[in-house]
Amino acid sequence: MTVIKKLVTLLRGSARELGQSVVDDNATRIYEQEIVDAKASISEAKTELTAVMAKEMQTARDIERIKGEIRRHEDMALQALDKTEEGLALKVAERVAGLEAELQAQTQAHAGFAVQVQRLKNLIRSAEARVREHEREIGIAKTTESVYRATQSISDSIGSTGSRLTSARESLDRIKKRHEDLADRMAAAEALDKEFGHKALEQELAAAGIGENDKARAESVMARLRARQAAAAAAKDGGTPAA
Incomplete structure (x- = not known):
């Protein structure tokens, strides 16, 4: 029992x-x-x-x-x-x-x-x-x-x-490596274009003061505006309407 x-x-x-x-x-x-x-x-x-x-x-x-x-x-x-x-x-x-x-x-x-x-x-x-x-x-x-x-x-x-997480990490590292390689290639291509391409010639001309650039065009516009302003002031002082 x-x-x-x-x-x-x-x-x-x-x-x-x-x-x-x-x-x-x-x-x-x-x-x-x-x-x-x-x-x-x-x-x-x-x-x-x-x-x-x-x-x-x-x-x-x-x-x-x-x-x-x-x-x-x-x-x-x-x-x-x-x-x-x-x-x-x-x-x-x-x-x-x-x-x-x-x-x-x-x-x-x-x-x-x-x-x-x-x-x-x-x-x-x-x-x-x-x-x-x-x-x-x-x-x-x-x-x-x-x-x-x-x-x-x-x-x-x-x-x-x-090795699952290790494999995933390695894949991520390879992707980052490809991105870095692509960025380096693009930077190198831009450097070559500046040195040998059309941009290189434009830079040399700008350095020599040949050709127009944005600054030169802006100064030309400012000169034209100042001339119009002076003509308007002269016309007002002379009593004749400005042309």
Whole structure:
């Protein structure tokens, strides 16, 4: 029997470990579902809160209505007394007493609803704050888990293939080498063109002051503009319109 008990205990322990393993492997998903359930509960609580708030508003309207009825009946009782209708005034006074009792009951109910409304609002605010905190935590946990998975993937990749990342790095180095070689070739071609090509001749002519360049053309334009300006000034001073 002792052996059987030990076997049963072992099986129970194995089942518990298996169940815990399943929970651990799906912890993030379970956590997210619990947050969804909490939000649903908060939504239901808000629905209940609106019902209690409606009751609070209804009792507030009933209180104002009863107060109006009391004032109206008191006025009628005073009118009955003015006409020496004591019996009629007493009946109206009894009606006022009943209305006052009803007013007291509605006032107590309204106060109770107000307390419930405030308590539910506080609970909902607290629950929403906790849900937001849990959402932040699950966001951090998911990000951390993604980083761990990426790190593990890289480690597995390096461990399983050995040379995969090295091969990729070598390919990248070869590409960079081709780019550098192409840049050097282009620079060399430009240098040869400056030394032996058409550009070399233009540079020699410009150095000797032969031919026009952008600076010379700009100076020519400025000289022409100054001449027009001087002619316009001379024409103005001489009283004749400028040509």
